[in-house]
Amino acid sequence: MHVTMVKKVFLDGSPCQKCAQAEALLKRRGLWSLIDEVIVAKEADPGSPGMRLAEERGVELAPFFLVREGQRDEVYTSVLELVQQRLAPNGAGANGAGAVTASSAEAGDSALTDDEAHDLNLRFEGAPPVDMIAYVLERYGKSATIAFSGAEDVALIEMAASTGLPFSVFTLETGRLHPETYRFIDKVRSHYGIAIHCVFPDRVRVEELVRKKGLFSFYQDGHGECCAIRKVEPLGRALAGYRAWISGQRRDQSPTRSEVANFELDKARAGAAGPLLKSNPLAAWSLAETWRFLREKGGPTNELHERGFVSIGCEPCTRALRPGEHERAARWWWEESTQRECGLHTGKTLWPSKL
Amino acid sequence: MHVTMVKKVFLDGSPCQKCAQAEALLKRRGLWSLIDEVIVAKEADPGSPGMRLAEERGVELAPFFLVREGQRDEVYTSVLELVQQRLAPNGAGANGAGAVTASSAEAGDSALTDDEAHDLNLRFEGAPPVDMIAYVLERYGKSATIAFSGAEDVALIEMAASTGLPFSVFTLETGRLHPETYRFIDKVRSHYGIAIHCVFPDRVRVEELVRKKGLFSFYQDGHGECCAIRKVEPLGRALAGYRAWISGQRRDQSPTRSEVANFELDKARAGAAGPLLKSNPLAAWSLAETWRFLREKGGPTNELHERGFVSIGCEPCTRALRPGEHERAARWWWEESTQRECGLHTGKTLWPSKL
Amino acid sequence: MHVTMVKKVFLDGSPCQKCAQAEALLKRRGLWSLIDEVIVAKEADPGSPGMRLAEERGVELAPFFLVREGQRDEVYTSVLELVQQRLAPNGAGANGAGAVTASSAEAGDSALTDDEAHDLNLRFEGAPPVDMIAYVLERYGKSATIAFSGAEDVALIEMAASTGLPFSVFTLETGRLHPETYRFIDKVRSHYGIAIHCVFPDRVRVEELVRKKGLFSFYQDGHGECCAIRKVEPLGRALAGYRAWISGQRRDQSPTRSEVANFELDKARAGAAGPLLKSNPLAAWSLAETWRFLREKGGPTNELHERGFVSIGCEPCTRALRPGEHERAARWWWEESTQRECGLHTGKTLWPSKL
Amino acid sequence: MHVTMVKKVFLDGSPCQKCAQAEALLKRRGLWSLIDEVIVAKEADPGSPGMRLAEERGVELAPFFLVREGQRDEVYTSVLELVQQRLAPNGAGANGAGAVTASSAEAGDSALTDDEAHDLNLRFEGAPPVDMIAYVLERYGKSATIAFSGAEDVALIEMAASTGLPFSVFTLETGRLHPETYRFIDKVRSHYGIAIHCVFPDRVRVEELVRKKGLFSFYQDGHGECCAIRKVEPLGRALAGYRAWISGQRRDQSPTRSEVANFELDKARAGAAGPLLKSNPLAAWSLAETWRFLREKGGPTNELHERGFVSIGCEPCTRALRPGEHERAARWWWEESTQRECGLHTGKTLWPSKL
DSSP, rough: EEEEEEEETHHHSBHHHHHHHHHHHHHHHOOGGGGGEEEEEETTTSSSHHHHHHHHOOOOOSSSEEEEEETTEESSHHHHHIIIIIHHHHHHHHHHSSOOOOOOHOOSOOOHHHHHHHHHHHHHHTHHHHHHHHHHHHHHHOOOOOOOOOTTTTHHHHHOOOOOOOEEEEOOSSOOHHHHHHHHHHHHHHHOOOOOOOOEEOOHHHHHHHHOTTTTTTHHOOOOOHHHIIIIHHHHHTTTTTTTEOOOGGGGGGGGGGGGOOOEEEEEEETTTTTEEOOOOOTTTTHHHHHHHHHHOOOOOOOGGGGOOOOOOOGGOOOOOTOOOOOGGGGGGTOOOOOOOOOOOOOOOOOOOOO | OEEEEEEEOOOTOOOOHHHHHHHHHHHHHTOGGOOEEEEETTTTTTTTHHHHHHHTTOOSSEEEEEETTTTTTEEEHHHHHHHIIIOOOOOOTTTTSSSOOOHHHHHHHOOHHHHHHHHHHHHHTOOHHHOOOOHHHHHHHEEEEEOOOOTHHHHHHHHHTTTOOOEEEEEEEOOOOOHHHHHHHHHHHHHOOOOOEEEEOOEEEEEHHHHHTTTTTTHHHOOOHHIIIIIIHHHHHHHHOEEEEEEEOOOOGGGGGTTOSEEEEEEEEEEEEEEEHHHHTTTTOOHHHHHHHHHHHHHHOOOGGGGGSOOOGGGGOOOOTTTTOOGGBBBBBSSSSOOOSSSSSOSSSHHHHHO | OEEEEEEEEEETTTOOOHHHHHHHHHHHHHHHGGOOOEEEEEETTTTHHHHHHHHHHTOOSSSSEEEEETTTEEEESSSSHIIIIISHHHHHHHSSSOOOOOOOHHSSSSSSOOHHHHHHHHHHTOOOOHHHHHHHHHHHHGEEEEOOOTTTTHHHHHHHHHHHHOEEEEEEOOOOHHHHHHHHHHHHHHHHHHOEEEEEEOOOHHHHHHHHHOOOHHHHSSSHHHHIIIIIHHHHHHHHTTTTOOOOOOGGGGGEEEEEESSSEEEEEEEEEEEEEEEEETTOOOOHHHHHHHHTOOOOOOOOGTTOOOOOOGGBBOOOTTOOGGGGGGGGSSOOGOOOSSSSSSSSSSSSSOO | OOOEEEEEEESOBOOHHHHHHHHHHHTTTTOOOOOEEEEEHHHHHHTSHHHHHHHHHHHOSEEEEEETTTTEEEEEEEHHHIIIIIHHHHHHHTTTTOOOOOOHHHHHHSSSOOOHHHHHHHTTTTHHHHHHHHHHHHHHHHGGEOOSSSSSSSHHHHHHHTTOOOOOEOOOOOOOOOOHHHHHHHHHHHHHHHOEEEOOOOOHHHHHHHHOOOTHHHHOOOHHHIIIIIHHHHHHHTTTOOOOEEOOOOGGGGGGGGTTEEEEEEEEEBBBBBEEEETTTTOOOOHHHHHHHHHHHHHOOOGGGGOOOOOOOGGGGGOOOOOOOOGGGSSSSSSSSGOOOSSOOOSSSSSOOOO
């Protein structure tokens, strides 16, 4: 495969912004080395190599890419499509909803055991989170996936992108997220050039709950019933084809998370080959460390964080943090603090698991 | 059936607020005459009839209702449940998603024709909208349903409630509504004591679109594809069991709606018995008339209207109106104004209809 | 002085809300013991004592108060006016802008010395803040005043009110506060029944700065010049007639405040008799302790705190706190963190002091 | 006077944005013809004329301007300062607060009469507003000033700028404007390169009102008292040195404005030489025409207009327009609609005028 990038220079000599952004994206993803050749289209000079190539191919947008493979070549005017279809196709491919069958060759045939998880925790004790992510992506390949909540766990994606390895990402699109969170998910998608699989709730269950109890039953009955429908069942579906998943849980997030390990066996859900490996590479990091990392990297963040939000879930169940509060106080605030888990990260799921 | 309401009076002599609200709701719905007896529970006097009844039945909430039918009697502590299960059960029952089979006895066996729709337009020319609603509810009974968009078409519900007839309401819960609209739908539900059937999109279609094009493809490709999945297909499902529907379309809303009639044949969708009767009782009203009506009635309105919103749809596709703009300018503003229909009200649906 | 309060009971037996609020306010201020008699006006009984009194005096509002002093009596229909004019007149009187001459008899003639401030710090080490406030109010009487910033230092007012002593409060109404802060200041005023002296900047200086540099010069030049005009000079005026002031500074607010003492000599400003005593009763409290106190007391707080704001100053110079940030990061964020003082609490004022 | 502009070209060949903006500003103000020479500083070529000039003069910012007059020359790195001090100094000069003595030579000695105003109305009937503005600016020169409210009357400034004549602008900076309005005023200032004189209320009066009645007395007593202090008195001061003023009043704004003429005698205020000429060039325009003009010109507008605000005044006294309302309904909405004038445009001022 031979990849040519065509960049434009405008009449007044200034370089094209979109071209610069595409280049930055490729570098961010560790894919720049796959571009074999860069040629320039000078608007002022119709005879320049890039301008002639554009004319030959009938391309009207910049930048564009020419991918030659054997006899065939193909033009891409979207860097996102280039990445997902040609440069990092595994990531994109693995991203399908449950459609992927685990390639057992990759990770060995035997199911993971508690002992192995224990060993991994010892091996990676004190290691930087990115090392754990690289380990999971290397070991499980397209059988691993990253859970993205729409908040500061974008750090996981930043790290995964920096490894240059293919990876897939999913998020639980509950139908009740903040408008700002939808916008953020889309910014993450284009910033890193990745597909994000948005897992959606089942309409029959949603319609039934809403018909019986209205749209805000959680304020009366507790959030368990709604989370079971909009988060836990979809999570089960999202993970069905995988053997490992990576989450952004941290010990400092909540009293209920104070024991979170870097690696654990997720027995509550049925993966492609029995219990999944669940990795929480940020387990030992504090909120402040996570944010220091994000600010240093300068990637996109959810604009709600500029309005006092820390932990971010569904819109009716999340509020800005008030002075002196712990971050978890702003989730399901009408319930007891030891009940404030949505069921994604507990052994006892609220929804019957497939095991 | 004999219905007793128990109202409370507090120790300091003041009446219970919840009791007063329940009474107001029953009057608003024209159901107050179904309450056969009202007795008082005086907190200061444990021997008062209401207090004794509460003790006998082990009830701890006020108000409560006792419904006797033959030998059986039953306690209700929720006025909403009382209304939906006993006082206006048709409304609630009819509200199921497609579960209802049209009672053809009610509306005659023959399918509606264009001529009949024409005659209805002549018959109701200049009539107040509430008369048209009463006509549809009387003729079609539980085979009629009201489409509620979450905006000023709450006027339809106000009118339907005032008829004292049972009625059912649905809304398209697209998964991308404003948080304010979800809250408004719930306020409408409890203000009128009605179930609102929230029709939800099919997850397979949503997930597929989002995986391919992200969460904001409409800004690039136009809103047709997304509306087809989140609105048009669900609308088809919502109407499948019905023979008539009532919508809030008005001629002054848009150039594309300047021909809207009070009654028309909806040939684009499959109802329970062929084409549905579609009634647009507000067709001839202006925006200002509709709002004069709403302000006079003092019912709930979407809080977005206090932030400059007029027409309200999905969050990413609606904005506040700017000075001097026509209301439709604030929907799908990046497209040509003659294209600004979501497909709900066009003969040509974007999604293959079941006919 | 003999004070009668007339409370109303409505036709349906329920007590009047406004009457209950007035009573709560009087208790909150420690003034309830000054009400000698409470009589009831029953709407249902025109012959009840309260109804007859209302008719005699031609009063149409409830509650109302009758204050008899010698031969004269006077009706008050506003509890705020009753408090400020009759029950706690010193507080109100002292509140004038610079109009007050210190009653030197109260505090002794000699000017305060550094040694005395030092002794006070030893004496009150570890004491609850309310004790320090009571000390200052008792010693200086109407020559002491509380500086209120519109944020969590409302705790000072809550404490002062609980002492039952008269006190006065001022705030710097810079002309650029958040709309929410103006609303909060007014809520504090009516919740505690106090006048709040809003010190306003001098128009000649404001107009001159704005003409030369526009309305946002601080983003270019630093906030010192604008603060000097809108805060520091007005502070000098606010304190001119006083001998002591109380501020809400805490050590944990900022690196620049890590040395703040409970009592210090304010040599930067000219009080009524030389250097003022400045008391910072919250110096040793943390943000969390302050908020625990406020939540326990249930008094009014600035609604900005529910949108992620912690420290609150002028609108263009304050933002919500982002995750993992220290509270001071959200003030003058474009400047070096060691420069983030507005000049109110520094020995070196930016504006020439009158000393 | 000879003016040289130095523009920069960056290393990669792209032109400097700031330079382009400065050029656009000069063209927008009709001042581009005063630039005698433009030379380029190529970052890539230290020997280019512009780079050498920058080095000679020790200038580090681009663009910069060199103004030669006789023997002296001077460097400007701010295009705003260049405009206000050298290219359109009358505008800036006239902008002082009351400091300007009317040059009676310009406008004739005799005071304006009602007959003359009447004649002007006949002469300009149906004329475009910009003609009336040009007339006033030409006739009165620096003795005329434009009143800018922070809303759509920015159209007046757009028109004045297009005449190429010097002009001055003032606004009433009441201390209670929306944060968005302050930002907008500043955007207007830099977009047109003009000083905007922000007239500020007198602190003694503000402090007195607030001490007596709190910060929101207008909701109880009506807005007259507060407007008198924050708007009417400052307006008198703002106009004291002038002979004519231009306002954005339109007949369609309010029932109280249905008689507004293009030219009238302002007898309520004391100008530099008796009654002022008041011109309302937009009197006959509708809201929609005004906004069509603004959108066509693409200048800055108040961001509140994107949140449903039409008419904009002080923050506590303005709200977004609700569906079906007339624009004036969103000002002082708690008062009778015929009272909704702030006193700026009435013959009877609420504050004793100086006449």
